[in-house]
Amino acid sequence: MGRHLPCGADALTEYFALVDCNNFYASCERVFQPKLRGQPVVILSNNDGCVIARSNEAKALGIEMGAPWHQHKKQFEELGVIVRSSNYTLYGDMSARVMKTLRQFSPNLEVYSIDEAFLSFDGFDSRMESQARDLRATVYQWTGIPVSVGIAPTKTLAKIANRAAKKNPASGGVYILMDSTEQEDLLGQLKLEDVWGIARRLSRRLNEVGITTPLELRQADAHFIRERFGVVIERIVLELRGQSCLELDEVPSNRKSLVSSRSFGRSVTTLQELREAVSTYASRATEKMRRQNLATASLIVFVETNPFRKQDKQYKASQNIRLPLASSDTGRITAASLTSLEAVWKPNHNYKKAGVMLLDLVPSTKVASTLFDAPDSISSQSRMKAIDAINRHFGRDTVILGSSRIKPKGTLRREMLSPCYSTDWNKLARVG
C-alpha cells in the first residue's frame, strides 16, 4: 500500500464484524462435558506447563494466565478448579465448525485465529443488529460455542466493539459501534494497549508525546503520528476515527521481533536432537514472519536446562547471529540458526528448552542487494509461497525442510487430556 494512499476513500459502506469465541478452549471442553458448565475450568499449555485458557469462573477466582501448573496444583485442587491438558485436535475441529457456520452469514471472512474471525457486512444498517444476533444464536445452536460479536466501520473499532460486547452483559453478546459519540465515549475509557496493534512499548512511547488513551490517539494529528511513529500507527489513528485502512486479511504489523520456542517433553542431550528442534522452530518463526511480509538479518538461538532439576548441571545461553542481508527464506534462516546453535551448545547437559528469536524485522520489499550479497531471489520467494500455501491447505508440516523433524521428539505430557470426541471414532461420547 502506498504511503499516501488515503484510507477509506471509497464511499461504499462496509462494516466489519469481529466474531470471537468466548473462552474458546474451555467452551470446547464444555460442549461434550456438560458437568464442566458453571465450574472454574483451566486449560494447560503443551506439556501441562502453565495456564493458557480460563473459563469466566476461573478468571473470577483470580487465576492468572501463564500460572505454572506445578506451582498451583494444590491451590487449584483446593479451589475445585477443573484442569484439562490442551486438546488441539478438539479445538481445531470445533474452530473449523464455527468458521463454517460463520460463512453462512458472509462469504467475506477472514479467519484471524483459532477462535476469531472478521466478517464483512455490506449495507443493511437496520438489519445489522438482528443479523448479528441471528449469527450468534446459530453458532451456538450448531456448535455449542458461545461467541461475542462486535460491529464497526473498521477492523480496529470492531475489535473494541467486541470487547465491549464481552464486558457488558446487557449487550447480549452483540455490540454495534457506529455512532461517533459512542466511539469517543468508549475509547476514552480504555487503555492504549487495549487497541489492536499497540503493544506496551509503543504505548510508553505514545505516553511520552502526551497520548495516554485511545481517544487521544484518535484525536492526534495523523501527520505528526506518521512522522514520529510510522505509517502503521498512522493507520491505527485513522481506523480509530472510523476510516477503514485495513481490509480483510490485513493485520497491523508493527512487530519488531518474533519468537518460536518450546519446552521439551523430556530432557534432550544430543546435538542432533537440538538441531532438529531448532530447525523446526526456525521454520515456524520464518513462516510467521513471511505471513506479515517481513524479513530479518538478525536472530538469536537460545537453549536452557531445567532449573527445577536441581540434580542437573545448569546451563543457559543464547547466541546472536547476523545475516549479510535480511531474508525470509526458510533455508537461509535455518542455516543461520543451526550455526548459532552450534556456538551455544555444550555437551553433557540435559536441555529442557530451545528456541529461535527473529529480531529487527523489516518489510521484505525494502531489502536491497549489496556488492556481495543478493536478497532472496524471486524463485526463492515463490518457493516459500508455495510451501506456505501447501502447508496452509493440507496441514502444517506437509512440506518441511530436510533438517527439521515432523514433531520435535519427546512425548508431549498431557495427563488431563479429554477425549477427541468429534474427530476419533474410538473416542465418541457414550450416551444411554
Next chain:
Amino acid sequence: MRTLIDPQIIPLTPSPIRASVPMATSSVAAGFPSPADDYLERPLDFNELLIQNPAATFAVRIAGESMTGAGLFPNDIAVVNRSLPPKNGSIVMALVDGEFTIKRYRVRGATIWLQAENPKYEDILIKEGSAFEIWGVICHAVRML
C-alpha cells in the same frame, strides 16, 4: 490467545471421511468412447446420506438399551444434527440435570417428557425448573455388523 497456540498440532480441517461405491463403471476401449459414459453419475457418498450439515453434525455411541424399540442398540453410532429443531416425536440427545440421554422427545401443551422405546425403561418427565436442554436431533444411526 493467538500467540499461545502451538499450531503444529491443529488439524483445522480434518480430512473428511470418504467412502464411495461406484454406481456405473466401464473399461475404456481404445478408439471408442464407452456408451455408458453419458450415464456415469457420481459414486454414492455416505456423507451425503448421513450428514446434511457438516458444521452441526456430531457422532456419539449408544451405550444403553432404552431405545432398542426405535432401532438404536448398544454400540451403534448415532448421528446427531444440532441444527434441526426438535419436533414432537423426534429422537433427541438431551441434557437432563447434567447427564446426556437419548430418548424420543414428546411435547403436549406445556408438558415435555422423554419417552424410552423399551418397556423396561421409564419415561422422563421434565419438571418445570429442571435443567433441560436438547443437544441435538438424531436422524440416522450406523451399525457395524
